[in-house]
Amino acid sequence: MLSAILFPIMFLFIFGSGLRGSIGMMGGGIDFVQFMYPGIMGMSVLMGSFMSGVSIVWDREFGFLKEVLVAPISRISVALGRTLGAATVATIQGIIILVLAPVIGVSISVWTVLALLPLMFLLAASMGSMGILLASRIKSTEAFQAIMQMLMFPMIFLSGVFFPMQDLPTWMSVIVKINPATYGIAAIREVVLGSSADSPFNIILFGHIMTIWDNIAVLAVFGFIMIILAMWSFGRQE
């Protein structure tokens, strides 16, 4: 769990310090570290929420899941409870990254924090449901961790945490736009750095410039599908 905070911070300082000079300003008066900072927040949330599934696989291996599965409570509420619990923890992890704002040189108001809370929670719940969906079908911790890592790192690296959308090769641009995490990261960035129609960090989907609400809508639809699938799959497992 600690790794979900330390790892992103490590990225922030190592990549940030290493690349800040050579990359220079990113446009809109924002340097590389400031650009990366909201992405790192999102990364921390992503990593935290993915781990929700691990706890289920662990409980299965250590037997406790059986006690939960034979209890006279609906599986749907168990799955939902797990998702919301994981999302809460992941959101707190994201919020912890906020402490670094003064060091990075980004000004954060109370309103920013209040806007970030539900947004991070939505991102965490969507990704957490995906973790639970996988966990309900995977029996061993080792397999789960392997699959999670194969899924998690591409999702993080190809989500616009470390680079803006423009001027990407076409194949990469397509993957980034398919990746649901992209829209969560974009929305967090828009809340932290401000949004405008001519911002260089906007996502352009089929010629349409995605507003923050568009991004949130995409994330919400993905999250909704995931949570339905997670509840269904968790309910049916034997």
Next chain:
Amino acid sequence: MSDNIIQVENLVKKFGELVAVDHVSFNVVQGEIFGFLGPNGAGKTTTINILCTLARPTAGRATLNGFDVVRQQNQVRQSIGLVFQDPSLDDHLTGLHNLRFHAMVYNVPVSVREQRIKHLLEMVELWDKRNKFVNTYSGGMKRRLELARGLLHYPKVLFLDEPTLGLDPQTRNHIWEYVLELRKREGTTVFMTTHYMDEAEKADRIAIVDYGKLVAMDTPGELKHSIGKDIISLKTEDDEKAAEEITRRYQTEVRNDKDHLTFSIANGEEFLPVFIKEFGIKILSISLRRPTLEDVFLKLTGREIREEGEAGDTIKAHIREHSRHMRR
């Protein structure tokens, strides 16, 4: 048929090609101790899993306390208590907190909760250890805590899946005292699987399963009676020759277990003196005994129940326990 607490009709469970449970039908009467006996992989645990809603039957029907195990899962779950082969406790909680969690999810009223927990923890002699974390408990303590937990919501049926596997004899006896007392007091039905023959003897009725099929079902006494003969084991100077001679003279099948011979014969007590007198090969040792459930099992399945059971399981349990510690 209101006194049948469990009714199973033509139950089938397939895992791909493998038929784990093959058209099994039986009833369990309210208040009885029902034993499921069979080697590993015979379908015992799969049957239990279906009855407690952890697995879906491929075909057939089962009801428990009048509720269908597929369509009325929550009612079934509320009616049963479980003690599994492997621990299913939360290691990172104390004994007390494990029970409180259980009481919460099983809707045990708060007004009676603490008192019931205290009573059960005292019964399994864990009251002193209630505030210790479960990962500091020994295997026997964990099993006792699970037993207390399984009884917390006053289940109609208590499932015991190899309840005393890998436990020391003293703890085994204790657990049985609790179970028998409980049945007397609450009329709880007990459904158990076991490898231990002396444990199986405690059941009112036993079902013997092999390769997913029910091969016999009766009281332990009747099952033993069905063999009808006494068992004689002996060692001789030349076992192979002796076996031939016994088969020829008494028309009975002799089993050669390398270091001794066994065969069954009617009226063993009268047979024995005559046999010793007239048998040509020198006898080194001989014993006579009444048939046990082990013999019944051997006769019905052609295998000894312990051959594949116990040792392997205990080792497996040890490895599991070990890896648990390593990982946490």
